[in-house]
Amino acid sequence: MKKVLIITYYWPPSGGAGVQRWLKFARYLPENGWTPVIFTPENPEAPVQDYTLNNEVPDKAVVKKLKIWEPLNLYKLFTGKSKKSTLNAGFLEEENSNSVAKTISVWIRGNLFIPDAKKYWIKPASKYLINYLKDNPVDLIVSTGPPHTMHVIGNRVSHKTNIPWVADFRDPWTQIDFYDKLKVSRFADLKHKRLERKVLSEADKVVAVGENMATEFRKIVDRDIQVITNGYDKADITTEHIQYPEKFSIVHVGSINADRNHSDFWASLSFCIENVEGFSDDFELILVGKNDVSVTRDIGKYGLSKHVNFISYIPHNEVIAAEQKAAVLYLPLNNTPNAKGILTGKFFEYLASGRPIFAIGPKDGDLAHILKETGAGSISDFEDQEGMKKDLITFYKAFRNKCLTCKSENIKIYERSELTKKMVELFESVL
The missing domain is CATH 3.40.50.2000 (Glycogen Phosphorylase B;)
Structure with missing residues (x-):
């Protein structure tokens, strides 16, 4: 060899x-x-x-x-x-x-x-x-x-x-x-x-x-x-039957630094809680990993604290199983000059989970291209609060109708x- x-x-x-x-x-x-x-x-x-x-x-x-x-x-x-x-x-x-x-x-x-x-x-x-x-x-x-x-x-x-x-x-x-x-x-x-x-x-x-x-x-x-x-590693994907989520759980795995902390996202969640029937009762946000102080500050500012569950770390061999139990997977990109080229490793594990992805980043970047290519979710520009609200509501309505699914087509190449x-x-x- x-x-x-x-x-x-x-x-x-x-x-x-x-x-x-x-x-x-x-x-x-x-x-x-x-x-x-x-x-x-x-x-x-x-x-x-x-x-x-x-x-x-x-x-x-x-x-x-x-x-x-x-x-x-x-x-x-x-x-x-x-x-x-x-x-x-x-x-x-x-x-x-x-x-x-x-x-x-x-x-x-x-x-x-x-x-x-x-x-x-x-x-x-x-x-x-x-x-x-x-x-x-x-x-x-x-x-x-x-x-x-x-x-x-x-x-x-x-x-x-x-x-x-x-x-x-x-x-x-x-x-x-x-x-x-x-x-x-x-x-x-x-x-x-x-x-x-x-x-x-x-x-x-x-x-x-x-x-x-x-x-x-x-x-x-x-x-x-x-x-x-x-x-993603196919060996990391659980073959156990995953039940349909009981809560409209939005899950993020990994760290959120200040550049990934988007105030329009928190504002969109706050809007849905206040204006979309049933959203407040069904919604939970699970943040797995370390978060910048600005994240906890904004969660409090937008009145989201009671809906958020912080988890410090999950061993990697349990990550995809945790992602598969989510209703929606949250993926914020850094709002920085190189945002079009950011392709985080966790994105591909998100793809493997088979759950829909709610991303925030450039709509003409590498991430957006693969999302479109695979049909794995949606992406909104950094300050497109109306687009974020629309996507969140679309995902939530599908959740309520028991039809929140994800295509994730042609992902074997990853x-x-x-x-x-x-x-x-x-x-x-x-x-």
């Missing part, structure tokens, strides 16, 4: 969205003739721990770990957080924080830690891998980011060993939704962009998870960018096993 070295920051028992893509590829690589060799930090900073994910690591996988030093404890001390606290991604704040300390720390993050706060792992990780590969050769190297430090490591190791290298982007680099919040100076911006261009130019293949992201990369470098989306075959074809093309 051929071997592929996968350089990733996220690996079980780390939970959350970042771990899923390459855990699932690794799961199906052996049946496609490739042995995954995982290189990951021994002590990463993970927002959640999910030990059930260890069960998905294939027996044939080789996992190598190396300690990483990150300046996170300094950040926690500076911003008044405890050492045991975990840090959230995407500028999600669960409580009000010291604004001055936060502003300074964000400036340091954007201007001194380039490409990110994992940068101190670049030299030791590169040295370790170059030595390891002398006695343990592989056919191919893959780096997956963010954090984009993984790409810098992949670039260095490939250069020193002459092993082909694939750079896989789960999110953009300088086009990511929070880049403008990093308060980067002109000098730092140029350094970020030089590194980004270097990775995009020197990788043997570049992979993006969506068409819009690939288009933005092509504006930086004139080359082919392969699109291989995220997906199965993880099928996507792994596509990734393997790319591997073979590189060799």
Whole structure:
């Protein structure tokens, strides 16, 4: 069997969205003739721990770990957080924080830690891998980011060993939704962009998870960018009979940061509660995951508190089963310049659940295209409150009439096993 070295920051028992893509590829690589060799930090900073994910690591996988030093404890001390606290991604704040300390720390993050706060792992990780590969050769190297430090490591190791290298982007680099919040100076911006261009130019293949992201990369470098989306694992789908929901339950799985917190959504729910007969009695909103302080504030502001059930975390092996029990699945995108290209991993698991999706985002983006292609739900623009009300009422009336269903047509192409075959074809093309 051929071997592929996968350089990733996220690996079980780390939970959350970042771990899923390459855990699932690794799961199906052996049946496609490739042995995954995982290189990951021994002590990463993970927002959640999910030990059930260890069960998905294939027996044939080789996992190598190396300690990483990150300046996170300094950040926690500076911003008044405890050492045991975990840090959230995407500028999600669960409580009000010291604004001055936060502003300074964000400036340091954007201007001194380039490409990110994992940068101190670049030299030791590169040295370790170059030595390891002398006695343990592989056919191919893959780096997956963010954090984009993984790409810098992949670039260095490939250069020193002459092993082909694939750079896989789960999110953009300088086009990511929070880049403008990093308060980067002109000098730092140029350094970020030089590194980004270097990775995009020197990788043997570049992979993006969506068409819009690939288009933005092509504006930086004139080359082919392969699109291989995220997906769902058919092994995660329960075969048990799911009863029709007793409540008009709208479920969201994952974090909601400030950019995903849309006031028009809360206002639309409030309108339906006050004006649609039966809605108040039937409705419940279930939020699974961490939420920005602005979310809890708006829920109170619009008088929705008694209808909301907060659940901190569900192990990934229970997620789709929980989604299948929902009446409607809520999917808000970040209201940021790159919104057209956002395709979250949970979207594909939503597709697999067979429940209708109520999305908020650009009606000409990647998400809207797949929703239309599959007939899996509706999408309203960020400030289209009338459209949101109309869709909510349509879903509710169908619920009351016991006919709230979802087409979810032609979704097999998003199965993880099928996507792994596509990734393997790319591997073979590189060799």
